[in-house]
Amino acid sequence: MGVFSEQLENPGFMSRKEIPDSAIETVAQHINNRSNKNYGISSVGNEANIETPQIFEILPFGEIDNTERRFYAIDGSYNSEEFYNGLAIAIYAAGYICFQQGKQVRMNSLDDPVILGQAYHPENILVTNQDHLQAIYDELLTMKPVKRLVEFWGGKPEEFFPYDKQAICTNLSTLLSFCQAVLEIALILEVAELPETKAGDFILRDGTLRLLQIKQSYLVQLGKYLHEKGIKIIAVTKQSPIKMELSYTFKQIDSYLQDELKRKYPFVATDPKRKKLCCWFEVPSTVLEKAYEGDMYAKKAITGGRGFGLFMAARLDYVEKLQNYDWVIVDVNIFDATPGIKAGVESKERDRNTLAEIFKELTRLTQEHYILGYPYPLAEAHNFISLKRNFKEEIISRLKYSLYKDQRMDHVDIENIFLDMGILGFAYGVYPHIPSRHKAF
Numbered sequence: 082m083g084v085f086s087e088q089l090e091n092p093g094f095m096s097r098k099e100i101p102d103s104a105i106e107t108v109a110q111h112i113n114n115r116s117n118k119n120y121g122i123s124s125v126g127n128e129a130n131i132e133t134p135q136i137f138e139i140l141p142f143g144e145i146d147n148t149e150r151r152f153y154a155i156d157g158s159y160n161s162e163e164f165y166n167g168l169a170i171a172i173y174a175a176g177y178i179c180f181q182q183g184k185q186v187r188m189n190s191l192d193d194p195v196i197l198g199q200a201y202h203p204e205n206i207l208v209t210n211q212d213h214l215q216a217i218y219d220e221l222l223t224m225k226p227v228k229r230l231v232e233f234w235g236g237k238p239e240e241f242f243p244y245d246k247q248a249i250c251t252n253l254s255t256l257l258s259f260c261q262a263v264l265e266i267a268l269i270l271e272v273a274e275l276p277e278t279k280a281g282d283f284i285l286r287d288g289t290l291r292l293l294q295i296k297q298s299y300l301v302q303l304g305k306y307l308h309e310k311g312i313k314i315i316a317v318t319k320q321s322p323i324k325m326e327l328s329y330t331f332k333q334i335d336s337y338l339q340d341e342l343k344r345k346y347p348f349v350a351t352d353p354k355r356k357k358l359c360c361w362f363e364v365p366s367t368v369l370e371k372a373y374e375g376d377m378y379a380k381k382a383i384t385g386g387r388g389f390g391l392f393m394a395a396r397l398d399y400v401e402k403l404q405n406y407d408w409v410i411v412d413v414n415i416f417d418a419t420p421g422i423k424a425g426v427e428s429k430e431r432d433r434n435t436l437a438e439i440f441k442e443l444t445r446l447t448q449e450h451y452i453l454g455y456p457y458p459l460a461e462a463h464n465f466i467s468l469k470r471n472f473k474e475e476i477i478s479r480l481k482y483s484l485y486k487d488q489r490m491d492h493v494d495i496e497n498i499f500l501d502m503g504i505l506g507f508a509y510g511v512y513p514h515i516p517s518r519h520k521a522f
Contacts, residue, residue, distance in 0.1 A: 215250050221263060319455060418436055
C-alpha cells in the first residue's frame, strides 16, 4: 500500500507520524494557561475607570435603523496561484460598501442591481519574473485612491513606507499583503472625502488601526484628520491574542451580567428576549504587554508604535452558552478617545462620553441573527471583496476562455499550461496501476 493510500484510509496517520505527542501537549498546556489568567479586572463596572466594564442596555431593535448616519465598511483580500511551469496569477483587491437606515447605498456608477459597493483591482496580475512583481508595485501607486493618499501626505511614496521597493517585492505574498494594506488605508481617506460623508458617520475596518506597511507618523496624520472632520474610524476583529488573554475575564463578566445584573437592571425593553446587556472596556497595558510580548502593538501612544488606535474589548450582543463568541476587539481612533493626546506621551485622559456613544451606535449593526455581536456591514464587505473562495477555479476558467476566444490557442495547449500537478499526484496515489517514471508511492 502506498503512503498516500494509507493516509486516505487512515486520516490520523499523518498527524501521529509527523507531529510528536509532546508538541501537542505543550500547545494544550499553553492554551490552558493563557485562557485561565486572572488579570483582576472587576466584573462590576466603575464609570470612573474605563478599564472596568462599562455596561449599557442594547439599542432597541426597532430603533436600529432610525439614524441618518452612514456606516461604511472597508475590507481587502489577496490571493495567488502558481503553476508547475513558473506561471503565477496574483491579485489583490480592496473596496467598501455603505449602509444608511438599514439599506445598502450605491457607491459605484454601475448599472448592476446587485453590486453596489466600490472596488479596486489591479490590471497586472501575471507573474513570471521579478520585473512583474515591480510592475504590480508600480501600478498600486497609480491607482486613484493611492494617488490621493500620496498627495494627502505630501512627498514621495518611498518616504511613507518602512521598507524599500526591493524589499517589498522580495516575494509574492509580501507584495500582495503590502498592496492590500496600502489600498485599504487609501480607501479610508477616499470615503472620508466623499461629498455624502458627514461628521458623525462611521467608517469600519476589519482588523486594527495599526500596520507594518506604513510608518506610524503618516497613519497618525490620517487619524487626526478624521477626528477633526468628526468622522469615526473604528477597526473591529473577532480574532486577536487579546481574546485569549482575557478569556477568564470574559467568562466572569458574562456570568455576572447574565446571572446577577440582568435580574435587577432597569431595562427599557419589555420583551424578555430583547433584554440584553452590552459592555465595553479599555484593554489594560498589562494585558497588551502579554498579548503582544515585544511588539509595538502594546503602545497607547502616537509614537513608538504602529498606528493611531486604542484597544477596547466589547460585547455588543449576547449568544447564550457561547461565551467569548460575541466578544470583539475594537481599535478606536486614539484622537477620539484621548482628545489631548500628544506625541511621545501616553495620556490617561479619556473621553468617556464619545466612547460610550461609539459603542452604543455599534449595537445598531450587531443584532443581525446570522452574525450576532459583529457589525453586519463588515461581514457584507468581506463577502463583497473576498478573493479566497473558488479563486483558483474562477481565474483559470476565465483565462482558458480568453486564451481560446481572444488568442486562438489550441485547446490541448491551453490545458497543458494549467496542468495541476497536485491532481496528478493524487491520481498516482489512488490508482497505483497508472504508469509513471517518477511514481513515489
